[in-house]
Amino acid sequence: MPARKNASGRKPSARLLLAAEVARLREESGRSLGQLAQETTYDRTYLHKLETGVRIGSPEVIAALDKVYATGERLSMLWELAREDVFPDKYKRFMELEATATVRYEYAAATVPGLLQTKAYASEVLGVAQPGDEQELAELVAARLGRQGLLHRESPPHYRAVLDEAVFRRALSDPEEWQAQLVHLLTMAQLAHVTLQVLPFSSGLHPLIGTSLTLLWQADGSTAAYTENSHTGELVEDASGVERLRLSYDLLRDSALSPRESVAFIQRLMEDDATCETLDRT
Incomplete structure (x- = not known):
């Protein structure tokens, strides 16, 4: 019926x-x-x-x-x-494309990507960006975490995330939850279809400074791009616009640490944070 x-x-x-x-x-x-x-x-x-x-x-x-x-x-x-329905209408077309994408490349300019966030991280980020009552925040967090199923389904997309060093210099207010977020990144990096890279400050200027980018490849070879900053987001589907953004991503990825070096970077950060916390308590 x-x-x-x-x-x-x-x-x-x-x-x-x-x-x-x-x-x-x-x-x-x-x-x-x-x-x-x-x-x-x-x-x-x-x-x-x-x-x-x-x-x-x-x-x-x-x-x-x-x-x-x-x-x-x-x-x-x-x-x-x-x-x-929690997500804005302009974002739903992107969600349709991400659901069927076979390859997903992402650059995060300032925060951990939603697909890699812990519940505590999502709660703090969304609470700062969209302050509201507790029930509304709980709905937003649940909706965001629900999308992470994309990486755990039977045939997940190949996922590459390049995280700017700025992502790691803005820790959560709770040191233990921040450590848990870093552990989660290391855990996700161990998945066969997930590749994580860190873009250090030492890599210098690049075309995507201040702008996060997601590239989605479909099984038929078509590609879409989504750019986002703290206030706006734009879905790009025309071939020339997507190609320009893809080339910017390629240049950025080539300047990033290798996956193995990136894991070592996160591990050192965890050790440094743990040492600082110990010193603060003495």
Whole structure:
């Protein structure tokens, strides 16, 4: 049966479908919002926002609702579809392309790429960039971490990430969480389809300073590029524009440390940070 369309003729979004299902289940159960709040330990105002589609919720609250309503993982599966609605519309075309890409090259100018972030790192970065309430932040973090499944699926893309040294000079506020992020980078670097390189300050100026870049190759040979700074992002699909950015990436990659040297760089950084922490405590 085709999905029901609304008055405008468009199919309802997964976000609205999730909201409608959550509201229907509570109505059929005969529970009040207050009763549901007691059973799930989540605030009734927040639960109301889930039922009206203002929020999509976090995996934790959706799992709690699945448990209360004995729906298995039905709501969680709906949430997996709805979480993409957290991202701006202009970013969804990029997400379509990244889902089918066979090769992905990335340059990170200032922060650890989203595909390589720990939960603590994502929480702090998103909290600084988009300050809001705790529930909204939890949704953004869950959506970002959910995209990391791209690197762990059965046929993952070949992924090369060049991280500017600036990425490593802006640590998390919690030293232990920063160490955990560095350990995670080393762990990811061990995967056969993942290559990590560090671009040291000593490499000098280059065409992508201040701009992060992602290149996506499709199975048919077509390529798209996405450039991003702290305020804007742009998807480039025309061949000439992509080729110019690809050449800039090639020059940058050639100036970076080798994968083995990059691992050694991160290991030295971890040792230096641990030594500094020990000195601070004495």
